[in-house]
Amino acid sequence: MSSTTLIAAQPTTGAQEIIELERQYLLQNYARYPLVLDHGEGAWLWDIDGNKYLDFIAGIGVNALGHNHPRITRVIQEQAALLIHTSNLYYHRYQGLLAKKLSEVSGLQRTFFSNSGTESMEGAIKAIHAHGRRIQPGKYEIISLENSFHGRTIGSLSLTGQPKYRADFEPLMPGVRFVPPNDLVALEAAFGERTAGVVIEWIQGEGGIFPMTDAFAQLARSLADKFDALLVFDEIQCGVGRPGRYFSYQLTPQPVMPDIMVAAKPLACGLPLGVICMNERAAAAIRPGMHGSTFGGSALSCRVALEFFEILDGLLPSINRVGEYFRAELRKLSARFPVITEVRGEGLMIGAQLSVPGAPVVAEAMKRGLLLNCTHETVLRFLPPYVISEDDVDHAIGILSSALATLPATP
DSSP states (O other): OOHHHHHHTSOOOOHHHHHHHHHHHSOSOOOOOSOOEEEEEBTEEEETTOOEEEESSHHHHTOTTOBSOHHHHHHHHHHHTTOSOOOTTSOOSHHHHHHHHHHHHHOOSEEEEESSHHHHHHHHHHHHHHHHHHHOTTOOEEEEEBTOOOOSSHHHHHTOBOHHHHGGGOSOOSOEEEEOTTOHHHHHHHOOTTEEEEEEESEETTTTSEEOOHHHHHHHHHHHHHTTOEEEEEOTTTOTTTTSSSSGGGSSSSOOOOSEEEEOTTTTBTBOOEEEEEOHHHHTTOOTTSOOOSSTTOHHHHHHHHHHHHHHHHHHHHHHHHHHHHHHHHHHHHHHOTTEEEEEEETTEEEEEESSOSHHHHHHHHHTTEEOEEETTTEEEEOOOTTOOHHHHHHHHHHHHHHHTTSOOOO
């Protein structure tokens, strides 16, 4: 069946009718843009009125191969006709193969499959607590970072170092200590005999695309060893190819190895899939019956993830090349628009720090055909598909330039 036939088969409901229907029946927890998307191809999206957009947010990093990738579409169609879900009462062909691939690329020996990043973080928290309890009942404290974001469940939210996400749901899980990112003195002071784990985003995503220093990660590893705690790296947004490596902790010449690594977003190219990868030391804390997932690791999502990794292996060089080009072009743009005060990031995880709120720039860029978003109020966040080219970057820079030109002149 052709994509044209599929598109024609969709309801002909208008954009405003779709928006009103959601306003009437959906929980009003999302501040959506008034844009109703219909279909995509590569790095491009079309709304139901036929307007075309260059997608530089990619489902907040999920659609890493863009839209309607022919190999991913073929695998989904084939597997959906064979087996979608079995539950974890039984084996299927693809969990073991995917776990083997994850072990090879991560350096960690054991994998648990979940559905999302926040669910993976919940499993990591349970592993931390179980590990600490095996040593002594009072060893349950977790160190996290200010400015961090780890998810929206009560456990993952408890580790999120941004009060705006936490305030409405307190009291949260006890025993969490927050330290400023890259503050070596504060990190060392936070550790103690009650510390069971430390959780770090190597590059903070929702926090504004802020990377950790090698020294900070090295110290976290050393202190975790000293106090028999587990070091957890949250690679949900900053990993799985996004930084130009499989994972951000591999950016340094001598990688700092975690005990646990959690990942999710791009793994199954839009299908729900998260992972917790552990070394044997961390995995020993979880015995049969202590953790599980109804939907985690389905045959469909695992097979798609295997195909994704085959494609990703060949894309890593271009992720680095195009990402470097994109950052260079943004820095050139900052010379024309001093409102851009800094450009940060690795690979195709890029943030442009503004001296003013970024929401108006996002809205203007969308009007002109470029999708991005703003995080931390003043950071333009770019998480484009891994398949973009330098020509796509040039197109985005042109639109962004026009959007920035609409900002009021600053004194």
